[in-house]
Amino acid sequence: MVTLIIAIVGILILFLLSRAFGLDRNVIFVDEGAALDTLHHRHPDFTPDSSLLSTDRHSALFEDSSHGALGLVLALGDDAVTRIIQKGGIRRITALQDNNQVNGLKLYLDDVTCPEVKLYMSDYMRQAWLSRLQNYLGHDL
Amino acid sequence: MTLADPVELATPFFALMVMLEMFFARRSSSIRYETRDMTASLLMGFGNLIIGALLAGFIISTYQAIYTVRLFDLTHAWWMFLLAFFAEDFAYYWFHRISHERRWFWASHVVHHSSQHYNLSTALRQTWTGTLTFAFIFWLPLVWLGIPPEIVLFFSGISLVYQFWIHTEAIDRLGPLEWVLNTPSHHRVHHATNPRYLDANYAGVLIIWDRFFGSFVAECKEDPPEYGIIKRLGTFNPLRIAFHEWAEMVRDVRHAQNHREVFHYIFGAPGWSPDGSRKTAAQLKAEWRAEQISAQKTSST
Numbered sequence: 077m078v079t080l081i082i083a084i085v086g087i088l089i090l091f092l093l094s095r096a097f098g099l100d101r102n103v104i105f106v107d108e109g110a111a112l113d114t115l116h117h118r119h120p121d122f123t124p125d126s127s128l129l130s131t132d133r134h135s136a137l138f139e140d141s142s143h144g145a146l147g148l149v150l151a152l153g154d155d156a157v158t159r160i161i162q163k164g165g166i167r168r169i170t171a172l173q174d175n176n177q178v179n180g181l182k183l184y185l186d187d188v189t190c191p192e193v194k195l196y197m198s199d200y201m202r203q204a205w206l207s208r209l210q211n212y213l214g215h216d217l
Numbered sequence: 218m219t220l221a222d223p224v225e226l227a228t229p230f231f232a233l234m235v236m237l238e239m240f241f242a243r244r245s246s247s248i249r250y251e252t253r254d255m256t257a258s259l260l261m262g263f264g265n266l267i268i269g270a271l272l273a274g275f276i277i278s279t280y281q282a283i284y285t286v287r288l289f290d291l292t293h294a295w296w297m298f299l300l301a302f303f304a305e306d307f308a309y310y311w312f313h314r315i316s317h318e319r320r321w322f323w324a325s326h327v328v329h330h331s332s333q334h335y336n337l338s339t340a341l342r343q344t345w346t347g348t349l350t351f352a353f354i355f356w357l358p359l360v361w362l363g364i365p366p367e368i369v370l371f372f373s374g375i376s377l378v379y380q381f382w383i384h385t386e387a388i389d390r391l392g393p394l395e396w397v398l399n400t401p402s403h404h405r406v407h408h409a410t411n412p413r414y415l416d417a418n419y420a421g422v423l424i425i426w427d428r429f430f431g432s433f434v435a436e437c438k439e440d441p442p443e444y445g446i447i448k449r450l451g452t453f454n455p456l457r458i459a460f461h462e463w464a465e466m467v468r469d470v471r472h473a474q475n476h477r478e479v480f481h482y483i484f485g486a487p488g489w490s491p492d493g494s495r496k497t498a499a500q501l502k503a504e505w506r507a508e509q510i511s512a513q514k515t516s517s518t
Contacts, residue, residue: 079225083266086232087259090338091252093236097243100252150451153251155333157451188464190451 103151104133111136111149118158122147128205130180131196139208146212150193159190164214169206172196181206186214220367223374228266231381235259235337238387247386248336253453255338260455261328262341272348279353280366289363301364302422305356305372309421312355314432317416317498323487324462325350331458333445335408340384345459376421380404390436399424402436409442412505415498447488447501462487 094100105111108129115122115138124138124147138147146161159165165186172180172194180196197205235255242248291297316326325344332339347353359369383404390402399420407418417434420427427433436442450458469482474491481489488497496504 079228080263080266082229082232083263086229086235087256087263090232090235090239090259091256093239094250094252094255097239097250099239099242099250099255152333152449152451153254153453154249155251155254155445155449157449159451187451188457188461188468189448191457193451 101154102134103154103156105129105136105149105151106133108136112138114156115147115149115158119147119160122160126208128195128197128201130194131198135193135195137195137205141208144211146209148190148193150190157190159185159187161185161212163212166209166212167214169209169213171202178202181209183209220371223371223378224266227378227381231262231337231341234382235341238337238385241387242336245387249334249386250336250338251334254332254334255336257453257455257458258332258338258342261345261458262343264345264455264459265343265347268345268348276348276353277366277370280357280360280369283357283360284363284366287361287363291363292365297364298368301359301368301372302375304359304362304364305369305376306421306423307426308355308359309373309376310419310426310430312352313419313421314430315355316352317419318486319484320462320466320482320487320489321484322350322352324466325352327446327462327487328458330408330446331450333449335384335386335405335442335444337381337384339408339444340381342458346463379422384408395424396428397423397425403427403433405442405444406434406436408444410445410447411440411443412501413437413440414442415502447498 105114108127111129112124112127115136122138122140122145124140125142126139128137130136134151136149138149139145140147144163146165148159148161150157150159166183167186168184170182170184171178172182178199180194181202183193183195185191185193195205238248239250239255242250291300294300312322313326316322325346328344328346329339329342332342356369356373360366380399383399383401385401386405388401391398391400394400395402399418399422403418403420403424406414409415414434417432418424418427419432424433450461452458466482470479473479473482478491481491486497486499488495488500
């Protein structure tokens, strides 16, 4: 019991300290090129013909329409995660809303290890990407 | 014989050391900490502690049942402690190696490798499903041989406590100790996803087992380790960290076409797929080796 209490107190102190030290930062992609470099580091053969950098610069989406694949780059703390999404890789797409205002898209992926992605974008880009992303929706939804 | 649990005794020390390394990280660019990653690791460790306490009785009673049919009575042999240390470390090596080579065990062990960071908090990112895999069977031969269960558990604890401090980038190489002991350098290799480093350095305390069984790879300055797993996690959610590989295994099994595929999805190498659309660590490493040989041939002609 004493060990459990020590563990709980230790976790709390370490969490607060790390926040105080500013270690809760998220990667910011300077531009689409930086996000693409991250994607290419893991998937060097991916050749996109269109790209989108989220307005918060924490995520980016690329499409290789000739091969029917999406490339996703997602900030995860001070690291990044990449995924190649094929047809059926997206379960659901919803509008992303802050203060009752639509400002992007939220993708629910068919991926246990990366279940959802927020992509902030302008209304114009949202319309353009929404129609493209429909092609990657899973058959079950 | 009653022995203290080394992990329980070391818990306050773990917290203190993580704190110190975090302070040190503010002055050093080589050590990286991230709040959510660290918190996820600590919560995994906490869950492991609770589940371990709940299921300890099952493991201990299994050990005790085997101990009743032991081959030798070593209780009074002075060299029993020495034998227990080496035997436990040897058992750990094989447990650890098979945990990387067979998906049934990897589904549990992957948790420990799922952070993209390599710091002392990563050491505490432990599985919640280890007992479910029956991983403790690797230590049963020791008990059957005649090493008392409490001694086996004591040295397992010592091994875990030892392995805590090697999860750091703050320590470079340790001279001649590198030949015998598992060190931060050797264990960085173990946590790396670079093809050169895959499936290497399974040691607990002594690196001699890796050297002997051909799984040793030295850290190479020109190829700095990239930590994590090949398909990196896109979440800090402890439940997803704990169960993601199990979920993927169940999904694969549901899509299997025959019993052979079911068997390979559960007991095959992690990354196995019937059509080769995914790759195992051995395949990735073999591809990397072939590329190296090809590059060498090109440069020499």
